[in-house]
Amino acid sequence: MTEVIIVLAILVVLVAAFLIYRASQRRVIEGRRTEAQELRETAQTHDQRAEREQAEADRQAARARKAQAEAEEKAAIARSEAVAAQERSQAAEHEGGLAREHHERARAIDPDMPDDRDDDGRDGLDRGGLDHDGLEREGRAGRGDDIAREDPRTADPRGADPRR
Numbered sequence: 001m002t003e004v005i006i007v008l009a010i011l012v013v014l015v016a017a018f019l020i021y022r023a024s025q026r027r028v029i030e031g032r033r034t035e036a037q038e039l040r041e042t043a044q045t046h047d048q049r050a051e052r053e054q055a056e057a058d059r060q061a062a063r064a065r066k067a068q069a070e071a072e073e074k075a076a077i078a079r080s081e082a083v084a085a086q087e088r089s090q091a092a093e094h095e096g097g098l099a100r101e102h103h104e105r106a107r108a109i110d111p112d113m114p115d116d117r118d119d120d121g122r123d124g125l126d127r128g129g130l131d132h133d134g135l136e137r138e139g140r141a142g143r144g145d146d147i148a149r150e151d152p153r154t155a156d157p158r159g160a161d162p163r164r
Contacts, residue, residue: 091151
């Protein structure tokens with residue numbers, strides 16, 4: 001009977017050891033489950049933060065693209081305005097040149113033009129020694145004829161030209 005008790009005691013100890021082992025195994029498994037759940041929650045939190053950060057990065061990139069597009073549009077407008085201003089400047093120079101030519105032609109053919117000098121101080125003679133009227137300068141009548149053609153209000157009664 002001692003042998004049976006010893007065998008029973010060994011069996012009880014083995015069963016107890018097995019149960020203790022199973023309980024510790026469950027605790028380890030439960031701990032791992034808890035740890036895995038905590039890691040999943042942490043991962044989910046990080047995923048949410050990552051999504052928010054990515055959404056903000058996308059919005060910021062969109063704002064940057066919009067600002068760049070606006071800047072490029074403004075630069076294109078500025079280039080267009082510069083070209084238009086250059087064209088206007090050239091047109092103004094051209095019109096000014098035409099105006100000067102017409103003024104010179106008008107001075108050349110105006111019979112009431114009292115002076116043989118242009119507004120810029122140049123002599124009215126062309127290369128052939130002729131004045132604007134096509135007459136030789138030496139063959140032209142004296143200053144008295146010029147005074148007769150002047151406005152009587154500005155003429156000096158002694159015959160002198162008051163504008164000289």
